[in-house]
Amino acid sequence: xxxxxxxxxxxxxxxxxxxxxxxxxxxxxxxxxxxxxxxxxxxxxxxxxxxxxxxxxxxxxxxxxxxxxxxxxxxxxxxxxxxxxxxxxxxxxxxxxxxxxxxxxxxxxxxxxxxxxxxxxxxxxxxxxxxxxxxxxxxxxxxxxxxxxxxxxxxxxxxxxxxxxxxxxxxxxxxxxxxxxxxxxxxxxxxxxxxxxxxxxxxxxxxxxxxxxxxxxxxxxxxxxxxxxxxxxxxxxxxxxxxxxxxxxxxxxxxxxxxxxxxxxxxxxxxxxxxxxxxxxxxxxxxxxxxxxxxxxxxxxxxxxxxxxxxxxxxxxxxxxxxxx
Numbered sequence: 001x002x003x004x005x006x007x008x009x010x011x012x013x014x015x016x017x018x019x020x021x022x023x024x025x026x027x028x029x030x031x032x033x034x035x036x037x038x039x040x041x042x043x044x045x046x047x048x049x050x051x052x053x054x055x056x057x058x059x060x061x062x063x064x065x066x067x068x069x070x071x072x073x074x075x076x077x078x079x080x081x082x083x084x085x086x087x088x089x090x091x092x093x094x095x096x097x098x099x100x101x102x103x104x105x106x107x108x109x110x111x112x113x114x115x116x117x118x119x120x121x122x123x124x125x126x127x128x129x130x131x132x133x134x135x136x137x138x139x140x141x142x143x144x145x146x147x148x149x150x151x152x153x154x155x156x157x158x159x160x161x162x163x164x165x166x167x168x169x170x171x172x173x174x175x176x177x178x179x180x181x182x183x184x185x186x187x188x189x190x191x192x193x194x195x196x197x198x199x200x201x202x203x204x205x206x207x208x209x210x211x212x213x214x215x216x217x218x219x220x221x222x223x224x225x226x227x228x229x230x231x232x233x234x235x236x237x238x239x240x241x242x243x244x245x246x247x248x249x250x251x252x253x254x255x256x257x258x259x260x261x262x263x264x265x266x267x268x269x270x271x272x273x274x275x276x277x278x279x280x281x282x283x284x285x286x287x288x289x290x291x292x293x294x295x296x297x298x299x300x301x302x303x304x305x306x307x308x309x310x311x312x313x314x315x316x317x318x319x320x321x322x323x324x325x
């Protein structure tokens with residue numbers, strides 16, 4: 001019976017992946033670090049052993065990591081101290097058992113953003129995780145890269161089998177027992193509240209990479225099953241997996257969000273507004289292009305089949321707005 005220690009089990013991504021793991025690997029013994037007392041019975045109800053604590057309790061994180069066959073981090077893609085504490089525990093595990101534990105680290109496709117300002121770039125580079133050298137050669141100053149590099153270094157030190165999964169923008173209702181708001185939806189709502197309309201920069205033609213939460217969770221399960229199979233001969237950035245199903249332009253996305261937001265009184269008009277980065281700094285994120293191909297996952301047989309974001313907007317809004325009450 002393999003054991004797994006989870007950080008971020010109460011979160012949107014972590015909860016979805018954990019629930020999918022338990023269904024896909026029925027004999028998995030799961031332990032989670034949980035900050036909120038109210039979440040403990042909900043996770044216990046699906047068979048998770050809960051330990052009260054936070055991801056800032058680094059000694060506890062390291063200790064719990066040292067007792068697990070698998071560690072899954074969905075708590076923070078950019079917390080180097082947290083990741084290093086996990087890896088310290090994995091190193092202790094290897095020293096005690098001579099068996100390399102598995103570490104699943106959550107990163108994100110923001111690392112591939114091209115810095116465009118609201119303009120579609122037809123010549124932008126398309127990142128494919130099957131091209132290991134291209135993934136390895138991404139700038140060390142890119143989003144998430146400093147933590148990714150530490151994870152790769154640990155894998156190459158041969159005391160842990162470390163996998164990096166980079167999901168794109170995740171949407172849709174999570175299968176987790178803990179209701180969670182889609183982060184993208186919350187950010188769109190906040191933009192609407194601030195401007196009383198939905199903003200764009202440039203001409204809004206830049207594209208976002210997106211994935212439905214169930215497809216994202218299935219991607220993690222695909223990677224974990226492959227890691228457990230013993231068939232993986234890769235190392236380092238050869239264990240880097242992009243989880244993405246397609247792209248949608250920012251303008252098309254907010255055009256779809258505008259009517260239900262106006263109906264709910266969050267914005268005053270469905271007309272979109274051109275803004276500057278000075279007016280809306282967040283648009284440096286929503287104004288970039290991301291082109292990323294989940295080649296390795298598809299090679300492993302992953303078959304995403306979730307609905308498009310346009311089919312989930314109403315429900316995503318309902319969940320987000322209910323959480324504000």
